Amino acid sequence: MEFIDWSFMAGKLIKEEKTIEVMIRLFCRGKHETKGTGLCPGCGELLDYAKARLSKCPFGEKKGPCSKCPIHCYSPAMRKRVVEVMKYSGPRMLLRHPVLAIRHLRSGKNKEAK
Ligand code: SF4
Ligand SMILES: [Zn+2]
Numbered sequence: 292m293e294f295i296d297w298s299f300m301a302g303k304l305i306k307e308e309k310t311i312e313v314m315i316r317l318f319c320r321g322k323h324e325t326k327g328t329g330l331c332p333g334c335g336e337l338l339d340y341a342k343a344r345l346s347k348c349p350f351g352e353k354k355g356p357c358s359k360c361p362i363h364c365y366s367p368a369m370r371k372r373v374v375e376v377m378k379y380s381g382p383r384m385l386l387r388h389p390v391l392a393i394r395h396l397r398s399g400k401n402k403e404a405k
Contacts, residue, residue, distance in 0.1 A: 303352050304345055310391050311341045311373075314380035317387065321379065337372050340365075356395075 319325045319334040330338060344364050348354050357363065358377070365373060384392035 303354070304348070306391075306394065307345055307354070308342055310395050311345070312338060313388050313391055314376050314384060315341070317380040317383050318376045321383070337369065337376070340369050341373060 315334050315338045316328070316330065319330045323331045323334065325331050325334075344357075348364070349362070350360075354360075357365070357373075363370065381392075384395070
């Protein structure tokens with residue numbers, strides 16, 4: 292799997308990348324029984340795709356949650372896969388990575404309030 296260098300991104304986008312990576316790892320470990328930091332080929336492909344989308348996001352640092360995005364730049368198939376990951380990993384994030392989970396939830400709520 293090819294990893295994208297994070298260094299060209301700043302602030303919020305780095306945190307979003309970290310969050311999606313953690314969520315895909317939880318999903319892969321739970322559903323595909325992978326160990327350690329490795330991912331199965333399918334989840335590796337999804338992570339690369341999500342990172343590539345984030346790096347090209349037209350909203351940049353001002354982006355809101357992808358689930359509320361008016362553009363939604365994901366292909367229908369990839370969108371379906373990422374929704375599956377969110378459903379599985381969302382509740383588990385609160386136990387394993389509470390800081391990331393709360394930040395993720397708050398960013399969605401802040402956007403909804405506007
Ligand atoms: S779905 Fe929308 S917010 Fe998410 S990366 Fe694509 S364009 Fe940006
Ligand atoms: Zn997997």
